[in-house]
Amino acid sequence: MGIANVCKYPINTGPCAEWTQHWFYNWKTSECESLNFGGCYGNGNNFEKKTECEETCKKPDFLTSQPSLEPGLL
Secondary structure (H helix, E strand, C coil), rough: CCCCCCHHHHCCCCCCCCCCEEEECCCCCCEEEEEEEEECCCCCCCCCCCCHHHHHHHHCCHHHHHCCCCCCCC
């Protein structure tokens, strides 16, 4: 299971100038980062809330974390 295709789109602030804080997924850092969005156009890698970005683009922790072994189980 990979990240959604929209999460790989490049940052796009759009051509308008009604600036609001939005979020985009930076695949190079694997983090959702703040974006000053102009209010129109843009692309799918543009989220009103950080939580929306994370739910769409970040892998759940259990897929990326290593299992821990308790002492004495080997």
